[in-house]
Amino acid sequence: MAVLREFKCKQCGYAVVASTTPYVVLLSGVDAQCYCEKCDKIVKVTAGENYQIDVTRLNLSCETCGTPVKVWTPDMGCPKCGGGMKIVESIIHF
Ligand SMILES: [Zn+2]
């Protein structure tokens, strides 16, 4: 189970559903949360089954388009314009 929140950029209104952490722990393992410029969205990249893994140190690429991606968290600011993200609502994701 993971707690996801909907964030919205205070400057440009770009909205994403994301975790506050750079990783999402699932039953199957750990997913890294990244922003893909090409897909223009937050993407999950499978990081493996090791729950102790530091996803920020991995070389990750988008599983849809293959573009290298970096881990993203909402406190890093809007991936579009760099503006501050605010929480719109909390979503419990199973
Ligand atoms: Zn923005």
Ligand SMILES: [Zn+2]
């Ligand atoms: Zn992509």
